[in-house]
Amino acid sequence: MAGLVTTLGSGAMTNSVHEIRDAGCILAIGTNTTEGHPVIGLEIKKAVDKGAKLIVANPREIDLVRWADLWLRHNPGTDVALLMGMMNVIVDEGLLDSTFIEERCENFDTFKESLKDFDLDTVERITGVPKNQIVEAALIYATNKPSTLLYAMGITQHSHGTDNVIATANLAMLTGNIGKPSTGVNPLRGQNNVQGACDLGALPNVYPGYQAVADPTIREKFETAWGCSLNPSPGLTLTDMFEAISKGQIKAVYLIGENPVLSDPDINHIKESIKALEFLVVQDFFLSETAQMADVVLPTATFAEKDGTFTNTERRVQRVRKAIEPVGDSKPDWWITCQIAQRMSAKGFEFETPSQIMDEIASLTPSYGGISYNRLENGGLQWPCPTQEHPGTPILHTERFARGKGHFVPLEYKPPKELPDDEYPLILTTGRSLFHFHTGTMTRKVKGLNILLEEGPLEINPSDASALGIVDGEMVKVVSRRGEIVAKAKITEVSPAGVVFLTFHFAESSANLLTNPVFDPVSKIPEFKVCAVRVERTH
Amino acid sequence: MNEITLIIDGQEVKAKEGMTVLEAAKEAGIDIPTLCYHPDLTPYGACRLCIVEIENVKGFPTSCTTPASDGMVVKTNTPQIHELRRDIFELILTEHPNFCITCNRKERCQPFDICLRNVSVTERCVICPRNGHCELQDVADSLGVEEVTLPYAYSKELPIERGDPFFDRDYNLCILCGRCVRVCQEVRGRGAIAFTYRGSDALIGTAFGWSLKESECQFCGACVDICPTGALMERTSRWEGVAEYQVVTTCPYCGVGCQLELEVKRGRVIRVNPKRDGTINQGQACVKGRFGIAEFVHHPERLTNPMIRRNGNFEDATWDEALDMIASKLGKYKENNEIAVISSAKCTNEDNYVAQKFTRAVLGTNNLDHCARL
Numbered sequence: 066m067a068g069l070v071t072t073l074g075s076g077a078m079t080n081s082v083h084e085i086r087d088a089g090c091i092l093a094i095g096t097n098t099t100e101g102h103p104v105i106g107l108e109i110k111k112a113v114d115k116g117a118k119l120i121v122a123n124p125r126e127i128d129l130v131r132w133a134d135l136w137l138r139h140n141p142g143t144d145v146a147l148l149m150g151m152m153n154v155i156v157d158e159g160l161l162d163s164t165f166i167e168e169r170c171e172n173f174d175t176f177k178e179s180l181k182d183f184d185l186d187t188v189e190r191i192t193g194v195p196k197n198q199i200v201e202a203a204l205i206y207a208t209n210k211p212s213t214l215l216y217a218m219g220i221t222q223h224s225h226g227t228d229n230v231i232a233t234a235n236l237a238m239l240t241g242n243i244g245k246p247s248t249g250v251n252p253l254r255g256q257n258n259v260q261g262a263c264d265l266g267a268l269p270n271v272y273p274g275y276q277a278v279a280d281p282t283i284r285e286k287f288e289t290a291w292g293c294s295l296n297p298s299p300g301l302t303l304t305d306m307f308e309a310i311s312k313g314q315i316k317a318v319y320l321i322g323e324n325p326v327l328s329d330p331d332i333n334h335i336k337e338s339i340k341a342l343e344f345l346v347v348q349d350f351f352l353s354e355t356a357q358m359a360d361v362v363l364p365t366a367t368f369a370e371k372d373g374t375f376t377n378t379e380r381r382v383q384r385v386r387k388a389i390e391p392v393g394d395s396k397p398d399w400w401i402t403c404q405i406a407q408r409m410s411a412k413g414f415e416f417e418t419p420s421q422i423m424d425e426i427a428s429l430t431p432s433y434g435g436i437s438y439n440r441l442e443n444g445g446l447q448w449p450c451p452t453q454e455h456p457g458t459p460i461l462h463t464e465r466f467a468r469g470k471g472h473f474v475p476l477e478y479k480p481p482k483e484l485p486d487d488e489y490p491l492i493l494t495t496g497r498s499l500f501h502f503h504t505g506t507m508t509r510k511v512k513g514l515n516i517l518l519e520e521g522p523l524e525i526n527p528s529d530a531s532a533l534g535i536v537d538g539e540m541v542k543v544v545s546r547r548g549e550i551v552a553k554a555k556i557t558e559v560s561p562a563g564v565v566f567l568t569f570h571f572a573e574s575s576a577n578l579l580t581n582p583v584f585d586p587v588s589k590i591p592e593f594k595v596c597a598v599r600v601e602r603t604h
Numbered sequence: 605m606n607e608i609t610l611i612i613d614g615q616e617v618k619a620k621e622g623m624t625v626l627e628a629a630k631e632a633g634i635d636i637p638t639l640c641y642h643p644d645l646t647p648y649g650a651c652r653l654c655i656v657e658i659e660n661v662k663g664f665p666t667s668c669t670t671p672a673s674d675g676m677v678v679k680t681n682t683p684q685i686h687e688l689r690r691d692i693f694e695l696i697l698t699e700h701p702n703f704c705i706t707c708n709r710k711e712r713c714q715p716f717d718i719c720l721r722n723v724s725v726t727e728r729c730v731i732c733p734r735n736g737h738c739e740l741q742d743v744a745d746s747l748g749v750e751e752v753t754l755p756y757a758y759s760k761e762l763p764i765e766r767g768d769p770f771f772d773r774d775y776n777l778c779i780l781c782g783r784c785v786r787v788c789q790e791v792r793g794r795g796a797i798a799f800t801y802r803g804s805d806a807l808i809g810t811a812f813g814w815s816l817k818e819s820e821c822q823f824c825g826a827c828v829d830i831c832p833t834g835a836l837m838e839r840t841s842r843w844e845g846v847a848e849y850q851v852v853t854t855c856p857y858c859g860v861g862c863q864l865e866l867e868v869k870r871g872r873v874i875r876v877n878p879k880r881d882g883t884i885n886q887g888q889a890c891v892k893g894r895f896g897i898a899e900f901v902h903h904p905e906r907l908t909n910p911m912i913r914r915n916g917n918f919e920d921a922t923w924d925e926a927l928d929m930i931a932s933k934l935g936k937y938k939e940n941n942e943i944a945v946i947s948s949a950k951c952t953n954e955d956n957y958v959a960q961k962f963t964r965a966v967l968g969t970n971n972l973d974h975c976a977r978l
Binding site: 082083101102103104105106107110132253254255256257258259260261262263264265266267268269270272273278287291293295296298299300301302303306309310314315316317318319320321322323325328343344346349350351352356359360361362363364365367368369370371373374375376377378379381382383384385386387388389390392393394395396397398399401402403404405406408409411413414416419422423425426444445499500501502507508510511512513514516517 | 863908946
């Protein structure tokens, strides 16, 4: 999200889901929408039925490719080069929106200089996409307005993920495709409330509403409201936390509903550091792989058993309503945390209902200022919604950018940190399946979903498979510098030659035993989408 | 869009240009029976129930496929139309169990009562999971059909398709309205199912008779939701009957935020339906939201009480024990900033707010994150 904050000033979907159906062009890059966000996939279909041009940029032949006018099969990790190449064409052809750039943006000339390094020959060499396709993509995107750009973890989970995001924002600004209906830069968020968790300040550097921890006036506001003094220095990110744990700097962890043993890169290292903890509390509704290592496990209620709100990918705050009583003696997460706080003699945790919590959120978070439960009854509200009268904001940056002027950032191409070599000749990329969710804590408990996908297959191109003598359905060993797993080979042209694919839903063949724990320097997102592996037969 | 005016059953009706006669009538509150029509799908004209009379138009056009135009004079309910509709509907009923549909005792009948009309148990509505919300029953009521005079030809004797997860397909009950085929193609873009064979042999099926799992099917359940009869039925909730109440909530899976209706009976979630007017999803969901919720919520492995590790093993504890222990332990690590909190993108906004307030105000640290990056 840091990339969008730098360029536009706000790290969220700029437009709304229903606008996609009215787009003239959709560029879907680094998103396997029909598997990861199926219902947004339906919006793309609607748009295509109405005549929109669809460009899919993905190394894998994902389902969306069937509807696409143009499929760019670029090499994994070369998104910056591809997008910069497209922008170079747009500038050369004079298809840029000069008025928009002049009135709404800054730093264009410096950015334009950096395009020089991305002539078509260079871009073709880096990305593996033929020149004419790059030109075609640029022309389609620039001439079929309104053009909307959708991306997901295929853009962010790289060691240069922030650069990828900046490239998408540069492209949208260059063509004036921002701040208007059916345009924009639209990150599709992976988990139900990842937007909300960020909005509400479950981050080391910001209070709710992205208000900086380091800003003394902001800190004072929260100190007054909460009646305590607050730590001025930003904390550790998740990935730094595990470093600090293994160094003995962090000794206790209170973990709510996460399963880092499956979701984080280089699992073996994570397990070691969790073992090193003196005290681990885990709150979850199943005994997850991480909960099995805890000192205390607290049973929580699922979404069906509690009231609250989730904020979806288009910034819409929607109600979660209690349907049944908590199963067994489980309790809502907020109740548990409040109880611990009260038992540590803290004040300000006497909430009786989630609605009261939302009222406190609204009083301290400008973008949620006008949100209260009675206003959420009919379909929710999209932030920013600063006052009780405000109708919510479906489109961001309509008059001006959240940071003032849209900031063009010059970029250079940086290859992934680990590339194939003689010892590890294949690229491993990871992703999701339609039939399972994240680490599978919920979906793997559903029999029917396990029937539809019972194990995470290793997708491998026929040419690589035949070179290794692998037949379809055979168990193979996948080895990286971090570890090895065994998985069933699925020979398919969905994966390009030289690239293999795994999901991370399955504990027994978890892709994250193999992935490379290198991080984007700004966003600290790990490079899940590219690492080097070799595949071996098991017998 | 231009407004146009029609006369329907002598009533002046305003409609928008581009609407069909059926839509115009529905807007005006005039009821025309339908089976193959669905507002999410393009008009099809298969069941013929929605026939009307239009001045200066020959015959009985289907109102679902006829565009409304300015000055049109439409009659929807003349005795002749009524008789034709009953004949059409009787034809549909000849290939579907129909004794209960037309029986005047149906409200009072229990599944294993002795039937005065000698209807076999397997052909009774009372044993159909769709009983009570079957559209054939609704149409029979609205047309006042009390008897089917045509010969009964319910004899397909097709095996019930039970090989796939989540739902059964009993094509003996299918009336070939094509709603499932069309929703799969038009709305979901899959085309996993189609009409197979021809004429009186026509059936809904997959290519080569494959199972749904082997076909293009993604198990979104849109076909089950749209089926007017008991042909497509969710397996787990098949015999649960009607829910005690429904609660509208937000799906806990991906970030799209589909609105779902959780149907509850005896304290358990028995069925999950995508909300028809849900802001984002408008009646659609994916396999996880549609079929993947009740089972994990009520899974026997759910944690039901706090546990504390003692001598390497988990032992059950009370909330007071567990909470007091945590409160006393966490305090120790506060001083040297040796503590971190990991919150969750699965939890609600309120859970996350309280977690960050606790971390900052009580534990005195900003070592707080969640899995946004993963």
